[in-house]
Amino acid sequence: MQPEQTVDETHTFIRHSNLSRCPGIICLATTTTNAGHLSMNSSNRMNGQWRLKSRPRGMVTENDFEYVQEPVPELKAGEFLIRNLYLAFEPAMRGWLNDVKSYVPPVQLGEVMRASTVGQVIESNNLDFVEGEFVSGMLGWQEFAVSDAAPGVMGRIGKVPEGVDPVLTLSALGGTGLTAYFGMLDIGRPEEGDVVVVSGAAGATGSVAGQIARIKGASKVIGIAGGERKCNWLVDDLGFDAAIDYKAQNVNARVREECPKGIDVFFDNVGGDILDDALLNMAQNGRIVLCGAISSYNEEELPPGPKNYMQLVIRRCTMQGFILIDYFDQAAPAVAELSQWIAQGRLKHAEDVQEGFENTPKTFLRLFEGRNLGKQLLKIADVQP
Numbered sequence: 001m002q003p004e005q006t007v008d009e010t011h012t013f014i015r016h017s018n019l020s021r022c023p024g025i026i027c028l029a030t031t032t033t034n035a036g037h038l039s040m041n042s043s044n045r046m047n048g049q050w051r052l053k054s055r056p057r058g059m060v061t062e063n064d065f066e067y068v069q070e071p072v073p074e075l076k077a078g079e080f081l082i083r084n085l086y087l088a089f090e091p092a093m094r095g096w097l098n099d100v101k102s103y104v105p106p107v108q109l110g111e112v113m114r115a116s117t118v119g120q121v122i123e124s125n126n127l128d129f130v131e132g133e134f135v136s137g138m139l140g141w142q143e144f145a146v147s148d149a150a151p152g153v154m155g156r157i158g159k160v161p162e163g164v165d166p167v168l169t170l171s172a173l174g175g176t177g178l179t180a181y182f183g184m185l186d187i188g189r190p191e192e193g194d195v196v197v198v199s200g201a202a203g204a205t206g207s208v209a210g211q212i213a214r215i216k217g218a219s220k221v222i223g224i225a226g227g228e229r230k231c232n233w234l235v236d237d238l239g240f241d242a243a244i245d246y247k248a249q250n251v252n253a254r255v256r257e258e259c260p261k262g263i264d265v266f267f268d269n270v271g272g273d274i275l276d277d278a279l280l281n282m283a284q285n286g287r288i289v290l291c292g293a294i295s296s297y298n299e300e301e302l303p304p305g306p307k308n309y310m311q312l313v314i315r316r317c318t319m320q321g322f323i324l325i326d327y328f329d330q331a332a333p334a335v336a337e338l339s340q341w342i343a344q345g346r347l348k349h350a351e352d353v354q355e356g357f358e359n360t361p362k363t364f365l366r367l368f369e370g371r372n373l374g375k376q377l378l379k380i381a382d383v384q385p
């Protein structure tokens with residue numbers, strides 16, 4: 001049986017931090033419907049799961065996933081039970097649906113969809129994990145997860161440090177914040193006075209990447225994003241110097257206008273035409289950070305590669321990709337620095353929070369529809385007091 005699906009377009013709320021128009025942690029909240037509650041009780045707990053039903057060809061659809069319920073198993077020695085509170089969504093998850101060799105194995109048909117989550121330990125046979133504690137990890141699209149703390153394909157379960165908002169471990173202090181951090185600092189390496197351009201700039205990774213460049217002394221930070229609302233947010237709230245609406249403006253012409261001396265660092269989340277336009281406008285010895293290429297993730301046939309790549313030769317530029325998992329052993333000091341910037345009000349973050357487990361696949365699709373501002377999350381349960 002599939003639960004009722006009822007996300008209303010207007011029923012989104014965005015959690016912002018330290019924004020000029022939105023002081024405080026949570027703002028811009030409108031009410032959210034949460035229909036299709038799932039049956040469960042504590043003595044006979046059922047686990048709702050979204051599993052991969054079919055491998056998408058082209059654009060992923062809600063029908064590629066199916067909802068199932070199964071009983072939560074009895075805990076064995078060393079195991080603990082987590083109730084997922086928030087699910088996080090990343091464009092890379094689209095790649096995990098393809099049966100191809102990649103940096104992680106594909107999600108198998110019939111398997112619970114892989115995703116990072118934050119949850120609360122609600123029962124424990126493991127002395128290291130105490131009831132009530134918050135944890136984050138790759139626990140997937142399910143209401144409950146049993147773990148023995150052994151590492152999975154993408155690392156191990158981590159405890160949310162005391163005093164940290166658990167939601168932040170999925171956003172600015174989680175995978176996307178760290179991706180922005182390592183991509184910008186290790187690959188982009190902005191220097192004082194550099195001109196930095198970020199594509200996908202109003203998303204979870206891009207919004208943090210641009211601000212890090214500013215913190216590191218970039219003289220000009222320009223974001224490329226879809227639509228006026230996102231562009232205004234980048235400039236008015238996040239302090240970008242300019243924003244280019246790739247849906248309404250000629251990107252090449254606008255980049256040339258904003259960066260007459262060329263781009264020193266281009267942090268690319270999008271690929272395709274936007275990468276080609278950036279290539280035309282690189283400064284001598286510029287660095288292109290290949291973080292992702294969301295414009296092609298749902299293409300059945302991959303578009304031809306960047307046609308302007310010879311600019312790398314002419315301008316002596318580098319273009320380098322990276323994968324966050326290679327930096328996991330350096331995560332702790334990075335999280336400490338990101339936390340410090342947030343506390344100092346230098347790094348702002350936003351989470352786009354939908355509600356209701358029944359809306360899981362629908363929320364995933366928001367990434368490819370460009371509907372999220374900041375990190376796309378789905379709240380599926382309340383914290384247990």
Ligand SMILES: NC(=O)c1ccc[n+]([C@@H]2O[C@H](COP(=O)([O-])OP(=O)(O)OC[C@H]3O[C@@H](n4cnc5c(N)ncnc54)[C@H](OP(=O)(O)O)[C@@H]3O)[C@@H](O)[C@H]2O)c1
Nearest residue numbers: 179203204205225226269291292293294295322323324370
């Ligand atoms: N290398 C790594 O280790 C690593 C780790 C995490 C993420 N990533 C990559 O980082 C990028 C951003 O990920 P995220 O989690 O931060 O997602 P996100 O940017 O928060 O959300 C995706 C955004 O992409 C934009 N988009 C969607 N379809 C597009 C298209 N066809 N053309 C141009 N823009 C499009 C949309 O914004 P607009 O409204 O502006 O179009 C959408 O809001 C992705 O490419 C992802 O794969 C890489």
